[in-house]
Amino acid sequence: MKNENIIQYIYGIADNALILGQRLSELCGHGPSLETDIALTNMALDLLGQTRSYYQYAAQLSGDGKTEDDIAFLRIERQYKNVLLVEQPNRHFGYVIARQFFYDVFHLFLLQELQHSKDEILSAIAKKAIKEVSYHQRFSSDWIKRLGDGTKESHQKIQEAVDDLWGFTDELFHMTEDDLLAFNSGIGVDLSKIKDAYYQKIKEVLEEATITPPETKWFQKGGKQGIHSEHMGYLLADLQYMQRTYPNMKW
Amino acid sequence: MSEKEIKNLEEIFEQRIARDEKIEPKDWMPEKYRKTHIRQISQHAHSEIVGMLPEGNWITRAPSLRRKVALLAKVQDEAGHGLYLYSACETLGISREELYEQLHTGKAKYSSIFNYPTITWADMGAIGWLVDGAAIINQVPLCSTSYGPYARAMIRVCKEESFHQRQGYEIMITLANGTPEQKAMAQDALNRWWWPSLMMLGPTDAESVHTEQSMKWKLKRKTNDELRQQFIDQTVPQADLIGLTIPDPDLKWNEKTGHYDFGEINWDEFWQVVKGHGPCNKERLSARVNAWENGQWVRDAAMTYAQKQEDKKLKKAI
Numbered sequence: 346m347k348n349e350n351i352i353q354y355i356y357g358i359a360d361n362a363l364i365l366g367q368r369l370s371e372l373c374g375h376g377p378s379l380e381t382d383i384a385l386t387n388m389a390l391d392l393l394g395q396t397r398s399y400y401q402y403a404a405q406l407s408g409d410g411k412t413e414d415d416i417a418f419l420r421i422e423r424q425y426k427n428v429l430l431v432e433q434p435n436r437h438f439g440y441v442i443a444r445q446f447f448y449d450v451f452h453l454f455l456l457q458e459l460q461h462s463k464d465e466i467l468s469a470i471a472k473k474a475i476k477e478v479s480y481h482q483r484f485s486s487d488w489i490k491r492l493g494d495g496t497k498e499s500h501q502k503i504q505e506a507v508d509d510l511w512g513f514t515d516e517l518f519h520m521t522e523d524d525l526l527a528f529n530s531g532i533g534v535d536l537s538k539i540k541d542a543y544y545q546k547i548k549e550v551l552e553e554a555t556i557t558p559p560e561t562k563w564f565q566k567g568g569k570q571g572i573h574s575e576h577m578g579y580l581l582a583d584l585q586y587m588q589r590t591y592p593n594m595k596w
Numbered sequence: 597m598s599e600k601e602i603k604n605l606e607e608i609f610e611q612r613i614a615r616d617e618k619i620e621p622k623d624w625m626p627e628k629y630r631k632t633h634i635r636q637i638s639q640h641a642h643s644e645i646v647g648m649l650p651e652g653n654w655i656t657r658a659p660s661l662r663r664k665v666a667l668l669a670k671v672q673d674e675a676g677h678g679l680y681l682y683s684a685c686e687t688l689g690i691s692r693e694e695l696y697e698q699l700h701t702g703k704a705k706y707s708s709i710f711n712y713p714t715i716t717w718a719d720m721g722a723i724g725w726l727v728d729g730a731a732i733i734n735q736v737p738l739c740s741t742s743y744g745p746y747a748r749a750m751i752r753v754c755k756e757e758s759f760h761q762r763q764g765y766e767i768m769i770t771l772a773n774g775t776p777e778q779k780a781m782a783q784d785a786l787n788r789w790w791w792p793s794l795m796m797l798g799p800t801d802a803e804s805v806h807t808e809q810s811m812k813w814k815l816k817r818k819t820n821d822e823l824r825q826q827f828i829d830q831t832v833p834q835a836d837l838i839g840l841t842i843p844d845p846d847l848k849w850n851e852k853t854g855h856y857d858f859g860e861i862n863w864d865e866f867w868q869v870v871k872g873h874g875p876c877n878k879e880r881l882s883a884r885v886n887a888w889e890n891g892q893w894v895r896d897a898a899m900t901y902a903q904k905q906e907d908k909k910l911k912k913a914i
Binding site (some may be wrong): 370373374375378379380381386389390396397413418490492495496583586591594596 | 645648649652655656657658659661664665668669671672675676678679682717767770774775777883887888890891892894895897898899900901904
């Protein structure tokens with residue numbers, strides 16, 4: 346497998362961590378309680394930490410003097426490979442939790458497979474991240490239950506968020522060409538293998554939370570090909586502001 | 597309790613303070629001591645929480661991943677400080693809800709410095725270097741204050757603050773050694789944050805209404821003017837070292853006193869900001885009120901869910 350393909354494979358995983366980390370960072374200082382504020386920031390920190398490990402590795406593979414920051418801040422929108430799910434905005438706390446939950450369950454399954462990668466660095470990153478993401482999944486699952494089985498208002502709000510975000514879950518399992526190449530060379534994960542377990546886990550938690558899984562069969566896709574939602578440009582405008590305004594400087 | 601008994605308790609209390617003993621939540625304390633501590637500790641807690649906002653303003657736009665992570669962690673530390681301080685305050689018999697209520701209605705104050713806007717990345721450096729620097733000078737003496745829970749919270753807070761201060765100064769060093777644009781950005785931030793940082797150490801001794809009593813209770817160990825002088829003496833050489841200029845034409849080393857002389861502080865501006873007319877007073881307060889109000893349904897859900905779980909357990913037990 347060529348380095349360029351491994352790099353693209355890494356972007357497919359790491360961009361999710363970056364964009365979700367960025368979304369969570371927006372909430373710092375605005376959480377519904379100090380305790381949840383701190384917890385959401387913890388998750389943002391974990392995700393951004395993972396992002397750095399992946400990008401540092403990708404930068405090293407590129408061998409052209411690129412840095413983690415070039416990768417994070419200086420690509421154009423079409424070159425970001427994150428799924429549409431993670432770029433969805435923080436409409437209210439229910440959306441934050443549903444987005445997190447849908448991603449965390451996938452993320453943990455993904456890492457559990459990725460730790461067996463033939464690529465030692467990816468395997469090491471995955472092993473470290475598993476500990477963090479297990480906590481994320483526990484946090485978001487617990488909140489799904491609290492909101493679903495809490496008050497009438499919270500039930501309505503989390504059901505609304507689950508309904509709206511459900512359509513973004515299927516994309517998590519799409520295999521790009523680089524994903525297939527990575528899987529065939531023992532580096533990457535077969536996403537179709539974790540799909541059933543994913544939906545089973547999701548449905549278990551939703552059921553306990555008295556939330557009805559949506560019946561929709563139509564799913565959105567495009568993020569993995571770099572075709573993002575309208576939200577993405579604004580997110581990148583914030584993310585890239587300094588690097589674009591003051592190019593080639595050290596911070 | 598008779599007047600005589602109270603007087604007796606007060607005497608014992610004052611003696612304990614004189615012996616540097618810690619006062620603990622269950623100990624008898626004069627009502628005024630309790631109230632003063634609630635006022636000061638809550639003001640401090642509110643400052644931590646409101647203080648998250650100006651820096652939070654730059655998290656999504658931080659210029660590198662390393663800076664983004666460091667800033668995020670720093671703002672999270674402030675939330676942590678808020679948490680210990682609210683907890684320390686709650687030991688004095690007031691609830692978190694009441695404390696928030698006082699903040700949201702404007703009854704309780706927070707540090708006025710956070711009513712200034714953060715308009716460039718260099719403000720993250722200036723806040724860490726100057727604002728956290730001034731905060732440390734204010735706070736280190738509190739590590740040995742008489743009220744136990746406050747003193748213990750402050751030990752932890754001060755350790756983290758000194759890390760923040762170094763982190764802020766390091767941002768300034770990087771900018772000062774950077775391109776002309778970066779250096780100008782750093783100088784501009786210093787120009788804007790210098791005077792408000794001096795004001796942060798409180799009104800001059802002549803104007804400070806709480807100083808005398810607070811000194812007696814070791815809630816304060818040095819006067820505002822002494823602390824301000826200490827801050828200036830410490831900070832001027834740091835600015836010199838990185839080639840930035842303190843925006844005070846009257847600033848001059850005084851051989852005789854062994855301190856820097858400095859120019860007149862604009863106290864009128866200070867009082868205007870305290871009264872709510874700073875550039876961001878409205879934004880800061882409304883950000884806090886919004887977070888609290890928008891979070892109501894979330895907190896209600898958590899309470900209701902916990903109650904339901906409790907009921908289920910009880911039913912099972914029966």
